[in-house]
Amino acid sequence: MEWTDPVDTTPAPDELLALEQLACDLATEAGRLIVDERPDRLGVAATKSTATDVVTVMDQRSEALLRTRLEQQRPDDGLLGEEGGSRQSRSGITWVVDPIDGTVNYLYGLPAYAVSVAACVGDVSVSGGWAPVAGAVVNPMTDELFHARLGGGAHLQHAGRSARLAVSGQTDLSLSLVGTGFGYDAAKRRKQAALVGELIDQVRDIRRAGSAALDLCSVGAGRLDAYYESGLNAWDQAAGRLVVTEAGGTVVGRSGGAPDSDLVLAGPQSLVDRLVPVVDARPLG
Missing domain, CATH: 3.40.190.80 (D-Maltodextrin-Binding Protein; domain 2)
Incomplete structure (x- = not known):
């Protein structure tokens, strides 16, 4: 069985490019925040599904930053954030953001965590009812920025260079x-x-x-x-x-x-x- 992303209204190429650039800018800014302003004694601010599913104050601050920037630059777009930030879309675009993906790594100081920002179309509350059309993921500890837009390929920016990405050719x-x-x-x-x-x-x-x-x-x-x-x-x-x-x-x-x-x-x-x-x-x- 194969499935197809439910892209009801694909943004025009110039808007896709703008959405991708904004995703990169937002992920990079939030990534710098969680590194530069990480408290020396970072603790657990809250828990979610279990006692090991943690939230830090920096998760909350990162999402607040992303929410504020999107309200300023894309006021008609919707928002779905891991830490509860949400609003309905009036434009057909909803931003789906993870302010720190890998919070346990972040809590322990392991350098494998990221900020993820994506512009999506469709109904993000329905499983299989939405699709990302532009997005960025930054690992602020390695200064690697992964980004993509629909039809534009996927790229990695690192150390002042940009490379186009391709999945493995492994078949075995x-x-x-x-x-x-x-x-x-x-x-x-x-x-x-x-x-x-x-x-x-x-x-x-x-x-x-x-x-x-x-x-x-x-x-x-x-x-x-x-x-x-x-x-x-x-x-x-x-x-x-x-x-x-x-x-x-x-x-x-x-x-x-x-x-x-x-x-x-x-x-x-x-x-x-x-x-x-x-x-x-x-x-x-």
Whole structure:
């Protein structure tokens, strides 16, 4: 089964370019904020689904910055933010933002976290009812900026250079490096670990970095051959998903349907086709 992004109204090329540039600017500014103004003794400001699903004051400040900038520059656009920022769209564009993707890494000082900003069309409250059309993901610790727009390819800016991205050319699952992640609920983690146990002898190796946005961008850059995870929200995957597809890859959900909170599976089409039946054989939720 294949699916197609539900792009009801694709913005004109010049608007797509403007949306991509704005996503880059916003992600970069928020990325600098969370690094430059990180408190010496950063603590947990709140928790969400479990005691290990944490929010820091910098998650809140980063989202407030993104919300303010979007209100100033795109007042008719909607917003969906991880930390509760939201407003309805009057323009057909909704910004889906993750102020810090990889908050646990950020809390512990591990340099694998990101700010993710994406402009989307469709209804972001409906699974499979929306699609990203422009987006950016920045890792402020490595100064890497991944970005893409619909039909414009995916790119990486780093050290003053820009490179066009392409997914891995790997077609052999047994030689593939596969990324994944784990949820915060203990029962769900046991199911996810069981799948890793089944998959580990079918692939080259498995990686768990702790940031879904960066994992998706790693697929787009060919640093991972494929990636799968259950439990992702729209803000975890929106910008990274576009990076993968504009880099020549595909992103699907269970049975090859639309990616959603049950499953996001990304990679070159050949590897995705091989991984779908493996992942489908075991529930992850």
